[in-house]
Amino acid sequence: xxxxxxxPGAASARLGDRAFRGLTLAVGMGLIAVLVVVLWVLAQGGAxxxxxxxxxxxxxxxxxxxxxxxxxxPYVFGTLVTSAIAITLAVPVAVGLAILLNEPVxxxxxxxxxxxxxxxAAIPSVVYGLWGLAVLxxxxxxxxxxxxxxxxxxxxxxxxxxxxxxxxGDLFTAGVVLAIMILPIVTAISREVFSVVPRDLRExxxxxxxxxxxxxxxxxxxxxxxxxxxxTMLGLGRALGETIAVSMVVGGGRSVGASLFAAGSTIPSVxxxxxxxxxxxxxxxxxLLALALVLVTISLSLAALSRLMVRRTARLLDGGSxxxxxxxxxxxxxx
Amino acid sequence: MIGERRWKRAGVGGAIVFALVAAAxxxxxxxxxxxxxxxxxxxxxxxxxAAPIYTQWAKDFNGIESGAQVNxxxxxxxxxxxxxxxxxxxxxxSDAPLQPEQQSALPGDAIEIPTVLGGVSVAYNVKGxxxxxxxxxxxxxxxxxxxxxxxxxxxxxxxxxxVSLPNTPIKPVHRSDDSGTTFVFTTWLSMGSGAWKSGPxxxxxxxxxxxxxxxxxSDGVAGYLASxxxxxxxxxxxxxxxxxxxxxxxxxxxxxxxxxxxDSISAAGGGLQLPIAPDTxxxxxxxxxxxxxxTTTYVMIYANQTDKDQAQTLVDFFxxxxxxxxxxxxxxxxxxxxxxxxxxxxxxxxKINVGGTPVTASSSVTG
Amino acid sequence: xxxxxxxxxxxxxxxxxLKDRAFTAFLWACGGVALVPLGVIAYYxxxxxxxxxxxxxxxxxxxGPLDPSAGGMVQSFIGSGLIVGMACLISxxxxxxxxxYLSEYGRGRIADAIRFVAEILLxxxxxxxxxxxxxxxxxxxxxxxxxxxxxxxxxLMWPVITRATEEILxxxxxxxxxxxxxxxxxxWKVILRIVxxxxxxxxxxxxxxxxxxxxxxxxxxxxxxxxxDYVNSSPWRPTDAVPLRIYDYARQPLEALQQVAWGGAITLxxxxxxxxxxxxxxxxxxxxxxx
Numbered sequence: 001x002x003x004x005x006x007x008p009g010a011a012s013a014r015l016g017d018r019a020f021r022g023l024t025l026a027v028g029m030g031l032i033a034v035l036v037v038v039l040w041v042l043a044q045g046g047a048x049x050x051x052x053x054x055x056x057x058x059x060x061x062x063x064x065x066x067x068x069x070x071x072x073x074p075y076v077f078g079t080l081v082t083s084a085i086a087i088t089l090a091v092p093v094a095v096g097l098a099i100l101l102n103e104p105v106x107x108x109x110x111x112x113x114x115x116x117x118x119x120x121a122a123i124p125s126v127v128y129g130l131w132g133l134a135v136l137x138x139x140x141x142x143x144x145x146x147x148x149x150x151x152x153x154x155x156x157x158x159x160x161x162x163x164x165x166x167x168x169g170d171l172f173t174a175g176v177v178l179a180i181m182i183l184p185i186v187t188a189i190s191r192e193v194f195s196v197v198p199r200d201l202r203e204x205x206x207x208x209x210x211x212x213x214x215x216x217x218x219x220x221x222x223x224x225x226x227x228x229x230x231x232t233m234l235g236l237g238r239a240l241g242e243t244i245a246v247s248m249v250v251g252g253g254r255s256v257g258a259s260l261f262a263a264g265s266t267i268p269s270v271x272x273x274x275x276x277x278x279x280x281x282x283x284x285x286x287x288l289l290a291l292a293l294v295l296v297t298i299s300l301s302l303a304a305l306s307r308l309m310v311r312r313t314a315r316l317l318d319g320g321s322x323x324x325x326x327x328x329x330x331x332x333x334x335x
Numbered sequence: 336m337i338g339e340r341r342w343k344r345a346g347v348g349g350a351i352v353f354a355l356v357a358a359a360x361x362x363x364x365x366x367x368x369x370x371x372x373x374x375x376x377x378x379x380x381x382x383x384x385a386a387p388i389y390t391q392w393a394k395d396f397n398g399i400e401s402g403a404q405v406n407x408x409x410x411x412x413x414x415x416x417x418x419x420x421x422x423x424x425x426x427x428x429s430d431a432p433l434q435p436e437q438q439s440a441l442p443g444d445a446i447e448i449p450t451v452l453g454g455v456s457v458a459y460n461v462k463g464x465x466x467x468x469x470x471x472x473x474x475x476x477x478x479x480x481x482x483x484x485x486x487x488x489x490x491x492x493x494x495x496x497x498v499s500l501p502n503t504p505i506k507p508v509h510r511s512d513d514s515g516t517t518f519v520f521t522t523w524l525s526m527g528s529g530a531w532k533s534g535p536x537x538x539x540x541x542x543x544x545x546x547x548x549x550x551x552x553s554d555g556v557a558g559y560l561a562s563x564x565x566x567x568x569x570x571x572x573x574x575x576x577x578x579x580x581x582x583x584x585x586x587x588x589x590x591x592x593x594x595x596x597x598d599s600i601s602a603a604g605g606g607l608q609l610p611i612a613p614d615t616x617x618x619x620x621x622x623x624x625x626x627x628x629x630t631t632t633y634v635m636i637y638a639n640q641t642d643k644d645q646a647q648t649l650v651d652f653f654x655x656x657x658x659x660x661x662x663x664x665x666x667x668x669x670x671x672x673x674x675x676x677x678x679x680x681x682x683x684x685x686k687i688n689v690g691g692t693p694v695t696a697s698s699s700v701t702g
Numbered sequence: 703x704x705x706x707x708x709x710x711x712x713x714x715x716x717x718x719x720l721k722d723r724a725f726t727a728f729l730w731a732c733g734g735v736a737l738v739p740l741g742v743i744a745y746y747x748x749x750x751x752x753x754x755x756x757x758x759x760x761x762x763x764x765x766g767p768l769d770p771s772a773g774g775m776v777q778s779f780i781g782s783g784l785i786v787g788m789a790c791l792i793s794x795x796x797x798x799x800x801x802x803y804l805s806e807y808g809r810g811r812i813a814d815a816i817r818f819v820a821e822i823l824l825x826x827x828x829x830x831x832x833x834x835x836x837x838x839x840x841x842x843x844x845x846x847x848x849x850x851x852x853x854x855x856x857x858l859m860w861p862v863i864t865r866a867t868e869e870i871l872x873x874x875x876x877x878x879x880x881x882x883x884x885x886x887x888x889x890w891k892v893i894l895r896i897v898x899x900x901x902x903x904x905x906x907x908x909x910x911x912x913x914x915x916x917x918x919x920x921x922x923x924x925x926x927x928x929x930x931d932y933v934n935s936s937p938w939r940p941t942d943a944v945p946l947r948i949y950d951y952a953r954q955p956l957e958a959l960q961q962v963a964w965g966g967a968i969t970l971x972x973x974x975x976x977x978x979x980x981x982x983x984x985x986x987x988x989x990x991x992x993x
Contacts, residue, residue: 241827
């Protein structure tokens, strides 16, 4: 990166250079300012609600604009549950896919596969929502959820998740949609992580007669683990913040029960559905802004942590940096 | 705040586009009162319940005053009041009258007028029971409290002598999202059922008893009702009609049972007194033949306007809506305002002025 | 003893091979599972979207509720163009200047901080961008407007353009810069006249990706541009956009409106995919050229 070359002495050139450098620096600092302003606006706007309801804001169950009582538990719960479902479903597939795409065999098949997975990331959120609402929800209600209820639903403790009346527009369906949406980014980052695991480790394992499974389990996975954790966290951050697709399939309820078949809401979905309808008088708006502050704090911290983890993996294994690794697929999920 | 440079840059681009548009639109929206007035764009927001009628009015009115693009966005009644208070729209729309604390937050005097009436129907789908089952508030309350769980319960039988009721289990369904329909329905239940009032109470969303189906949106509820035997729920009248659902005849104050219809809902508006007060409602109307579960929807407009063309367009639009526009109300399964209420609303509209000069409707809408 | 050890070893080997087979099957299953959603979504978008495309769809504004099937969504296409176009005017210069600082000047803590913030801002929940702009700009301007929507989208596009452009600028060979500097050109001229043009196609790629993202965003404009039933070309008035219209119509009970929503979905998908895939092709070419 360093390009130190003797600069010509012309004063005007130096002045122009200083001005241009100053301009780019100012704009760059502007990006930091954006982050500060976002946090400030949310903190400022949410402060009345946080002051009024205190820590109880996050654990209160009652969200009642009529009586001006606001507890965010149903939305925090819905956000965590749908994201957890998404991670549970997407990460194993993404890691498997990343391994497959990294294997030297079957390139003719796997190369297009990689592109197809990236295309998933380019589909606009609202299209996922439309499809989720019109196609997936009814299918979940009629086929998938009754099936799960009749099978896993019979197992003693786990079964409670799959009890209740299937409704299609619920936490489970939202989790499934989220899983599809975060699959590309978790896959892409896992791939980057696998690609920097030193070749000699796998070669050594192979030379000892290890099968492919053993090679990957012993020679690849241990080194890639922090990177996969980072990829998972980034996926989690995306899932937490996804708005439109989720709000279209999550049902708009406020369940805090065990059943995944109940209508719920997430923090972004409740902001999308209530903010315009929230009154300036009282605590409704402040409560929504406070929710947004909670959300943005969590998702930006996750993003920060995951970047650090992916970078660390890269540095440990490579000695260099894979800046691109943290970029995810070239096509971005939009919300 | 978010980078001043961006504002300027946007401003330049914006100014160019704006200038082009202004040039293109130049000449439209001339002096008020004359027949040549062609209107200016207006923004309104609020009630989702009233969205279809305002959208239809806007479409039709655009054919009369070509410059009048009335852009109505259904963001919810609360949002309508808020946007109106902040003056981000020229008119707000709400299903509930302004409350005292909302009125005191307004920056100026506002008029509040009813525009159309609607009904919430208690809709059901039970094999063996035709439409028109008779129910009263207490019974409906007990059904939604899960105290009555079978369609041949004695309480239902007592209201329906001579009707053979199946022993199908009752499957109540409610709106799982925040909804004005839920507000109207639960307010009415609180009036007729002590158990309901002391239990879930009245709100846009309430704590429903465990085990009841919840559906997102009127569409979700109507869909559930259409496909589930034994189900009962509440949807606005137009949904019940569109989905061919059975609707209950509900017990009125005088002891008669009234089914929802455009006429019976319209009759419920007969008792409306203007100006609208914070506690105005048309539930359990004592007017003869009135459907008890009726509701009305309001628009709010500032009395003292500053922009002459905007004021003229507002007056023209709502004058037209309160007169000729009432015809499309029935086609969209709303009920028109009774004549004397529409006249009283027009009277309120005449309070709109620009700098003290009253704004009278153009001949294009009065003629 | 020996015999049993042998069969034991054979059994172990068999188990190992079985595990390996199972693992390989799992990997391919992952590939299959990943393909299913894309296939299903593409199928429905095409099947339900194609019949919706008509002349009226592209040229008319929504009809009234009495005859909903007679309408189109021309106002949404124009609105999307207006909103995203203005968002580009705002975010592209900012994004490129930020990238120039990071790649050409930035060293040390400040650059690290800016780069880090750009990275984590990529994870900003899109609704938050809309919320902040709505709370500040819409309230201050006393109107929902296209420009407010553009600002919200710019918040999301800026870091995207910054990160992608920085990557491209880093690929520009160092010798080019050094050669030009040695000729006596000041650095800022080297950057603007040599570095940026060399990276031109790559920067175009970054812009295309950002535009693709901006076009598909719903949440930020929901709270800022609000939507409209009319063709609007004023930045200061409420404005429609394709994703906003899809979001609205998807939840309507009327089949005619849902069909329009699917029509919007297929046009939006085609637009976004052309931009995204075009960007990938361009960037692959560019990288080959630079490396």
